[in-house]
Amino acid sequence: MGAHNSHRGDQAAFFRNGGSKLFPEELELLGDIRGLRVAHLQCNCGQDTLSLAQLGARVTGVDISDEAIGFARKLSRESGVDADFVHADVYDWLQASAGRTERFDVAFSSYGALCWLSDIETWAKGVAGILKSGGRLVVVEFHPVSAGFDEDFKLRWNYDNQREPFEEDEGVSDYVAETGGTFNGFERGVESFKNPEKSYGWNWGLGEVVTALLEADLRLTRLCEWTYSNGFRPYRDMRELPGRRWTLPQGVPNIPLMYGFSATKEG
Numbered sequence: 001m002g003a004h005n006s007h008r009g010d011q012a013a014f015f016r017n018g019g020s021k022l023f024p025e026e027l028e029l030l031g032d033i034r035g036l037r038v039a040h041l042q043c044n045c046g047q048d049t050l051s052l053a054q055l056g057a058r059v060t061g062v063d064i065s066d067e068a069i070g071f072a073r074k075l076s077r078e079s080g081v082d083a084d085f086v087h088a089d090v091y092d093w094l095q096a097s098a099g100r101t102e103r104f105d106v107a108f109s110s111y112g113a114l115c116w117l118s119d120i121e122t123w124a125k126g127v128a129g130i131l132k133s134g135g136r137l138v139v140v141e142f143h144p145v146s147a148g149f150d151e152d153f154k155l156r157w158n159y160d161n162q163r164e165p166f167e168e169d170e171g172v173s174d175y176v177a178e179t180g181g182t183f184n185g186f187e188r189g190v191e192s193f194k195n196p197e198k199s200y201g202w203n204w205g206l207g208e209v210v211t212a213l214l215e216a217d218l219r220l221t222r223l224c225e226w227t228y229s230n231g232f233r234p235y236r237d238m239r240e241l242p243g244r245r246w247t248l249p250q251g252v253p254n255i256p257l258m259y260g261f262s263a264t265k266e267g
């Protein structure tokens with residue numbers, strides 16, 4: 001996280017000046033959230049949380065990383081954009097918050113969050129537990145098909161093993177440096193970062209995610225797929241599109257790189 005943020009310049013000024021890090025895809029799925037109570041699950045360092053707050057929502061960001069939550073609280077203080085931040089495991093927080101009288105209108109999660117969840121069914125039920133009746137879950141994620149290929153577009157794994165965690169020896173990379181431009185210009189910052197920690201994740205398939213929603217009585221109202229990637233360049237020779245987006249290198253099949261949905265809690 002330190003490496004990621006080292007490339008992002010004066011973030012407090014960015015938010016103080018009304019900046020937002022949200023992309024059109026999540027904005028469209030979220031709709032008007034003015035005055036709504038929003039839970040931002042796996043909020044990382046809070047940049048999207050503050051962007052949601054800029055839209056007039058009352059936002060609570062939750063993340064398991066103490067470093068990320070510490071950064072988010074400082075960014076909120078220094079930018080003057082108000083949001084609550086909770087340092088917790090998302091499963092524990094969902095369970096502890098379930099059934100509270102003040103429930104959430106919207107739960108939101110995006111871009112590299114679901115791959116850290118070991119149990120998608122328990123997560124979906126937990127999300128349903130914090131939503132008001134008629135409340136919505138909005139997610140925008142990298143597509144599980146795209147994760148099956150390495151940076152040279154060679155097959156890393158097949159699509160049919162979602163229940164088995166994948167292991168990555170090199171751990172989470174400095175993808176902010178690898179992608180270049182960020183929301184506030186690019187600063188050189190930490191160079192040649194190497195993560196010594198292995199990581200384990202889950203490449204949940206679309207069928208598994210949707211089934212988990214339905215089993216949690218969350219009614220799918222929109223499901224979208226996109227053949228470009230917002231703010232993330234997973235393969236070599238990707239072509240840059242306007243708006244911090246990347247699309248596939250020339251000559252490779254036009255696979256989906258992102259998906260998103262909105263699902264409503266049944267009454």
Ligand SMILES: C[S@@+](CC[C@H](N)C(=O)[O-])C[C@H]1O[C@@H](n2cnc3c(N)ncnc32)[C@H](O)[C@@H]1O
Pocket residue numbers: 042043044045046047048049062063064065068088089090091109110111112113116117
């Ligand atoms: C790639 S980041 C998501 C970034 C997000 N799109 C944002 O708003 O910047 C994934 C986050 O999930 C968090 N995370 C992973 N497992 C978690 C868990 N069990 N509970 C809460 N947060 C978790 C990590 O700490 C990390 O901050």
